[in-house]
Amino acid sequence: MAEVVLEGVSKRFGDTEAVRDMSMVIPDGAFVVLLGPTGAGKTTTLRLISGLEKLDAGRIKIGGRDVGNETPAQRDVAMVFQQYSLYPHMSVRDNLAFPLRSPILKTPEAEVARKVAEIAEILQIPHKLDNKATELSGGEMQRVSIGRALVRDPAIYLMDEPLSSLDAKLRADLRIELKRIQGDLGSTLLYVTHDQIEAMTMATHVGVLQEGELVQFGTPREVYENPQSVYVASRLGQPRINILPSELFGGAHKGPQIGLRPEHIRQGDGVEARIIRAEHLGDQTRLHLELQGYSVTTLTDPHTDYAPDTILKISPQDPLYFDAAGARIF
């Protein structure tokens, strides 16, 4: 395990700048999640660290060693791809053993067998070890490809949306399992996703990417509570943060746009809003409101019923203020 440092890393493909001047420190033993929509440069960042892509500018250090000119094999990284990563002509067992048998590790066969059995147990696939890789369900395939990374003890694990192709139940299970394994091994892990729940639940650090740039980096709580822009604020939180013109609430305000998390709306006083719809989710109720033509979402007590078209008074509580371009002011 090791610390990984990115210094001013850039990569361009033709006319598109996939990653722009990115600097980031991934501390030893951290679980860092890169969050961003498709095309934000998340996968490219992983591929640059793994050595599958060459840097245009900047430096990458793994455990203090500049790896700019090293091959992927020399960098000692393990990677889980989003898809297509199992070798179709090999059995599950051989797939899991493949990295251990590499000319770099040359693990003795007894050790290979022990590690493969151990990983198969963790991922609940011991009965599938002799299957061909193509004879697995999607969930099993993805577990094997996670397993193929976990059999090793690399400087850093790189994971590219490893859970995105799984069903909700398995995703929730593996999320907990992955976090547990990472905690037990004390491994450094860089994880890419566009799923904010994965980010919030597993990460020790979250990095938010926007068009190839790292716009904010911090603990999930910091990024959630103290976002630096509308963009970052919108990436975390379910339901999404409400971004509204500040003058809707009258009085003194500190910027043209106000950002209100659903839980940061006080009911009972303030401006009048009309209830459009109430969604009962069991543990919480979401209220969809209309405020002078703007839609606003808030959370409320799960045991109260709200009739549509009722008027509800709301006022901001702990609001965030942004300028017209979306940058955080206060």
Next chain:
Amino acid sequence: MSSFSVTETSARAKWISGTLVILYALITMIPLVWIMLTGFKSPADSISYPPKVVFEPTLEGYVNLFTTRTRQTQEYLEANPPQNWADEIVRQYDMVIVGPSKFGQRFMNSVIIGFGSTFLSIFLGTLAAYAFSRFRIPLADDLLFFILSTRMMPPIAVAIPIFLMFRNLGLSDTHLGMILLYTAVNISLAVWLLKGFIDEIPREYEEAALIDGYTRFQAFYKVVLPQAATGIASTAIFCLIFAWNEYAFAVLLTSATAQTAPPFIPTIIGIGGLDWPAVAAGATIFLLPVMVFTILLRKHLLRGITFGAVRK
């Protein structure tokens, strides 16, 4: 595999198309069957009119194909009784077997040159196709077109320059010369076909192998090659069929040492009269290796033919 669906064909349509296919197969197989039957006819039966479909089979053609014979005096024949069944057959013409013919050696030349050039085409073709498929090569499209363009004229159009070149390089009538020539003709087909097959193998597999601790070359032979096996097999057959059947260059460039079977078989006609059964026997034996190969690998071959026409 395919994402489109085709409406179910009716039983009648199946019956009609089945009949047509069988009919077509029968028509195309008639010359083949004729050659094979002629190989087992006596010379008299082979030229009888109307042609005989039912006849008494004999191995005379095969004996004549593999041996050289001379006529002998009655005294000699009486003093030396026949040693085996082959001797018996030639005795009816007052002949004795004096040694093997050149057919075996010509057939071996075909094997060496055919398989040698196929191996070389596939070896070079796979490496080139992999490079074109995976690496950013300057002017890759132009290079690929250039490689393809070597197929745009009939190879025999450059027969005279090649003949002169071979003579100056000392490659005339050598196995090496013919292997190089057939490889040069086949390589364009091999590169294009194999590039298509390798393009279909997702890069993620090799990238995973690179990260798993393997070098680019190890990733190539441990991960890409096994998955390209069917493509390689079908490409190999196409290369082999060309090299095996090639006649014109073989006539022009080979004679005593490296002559292959195609130019040799017709010369059998000249040895001791019109010996059609021997020619037919030679043709039959010559056909066998490619036929067996094609039947064994027919599934891959079909994929090779339809390759590119079917979107996954």
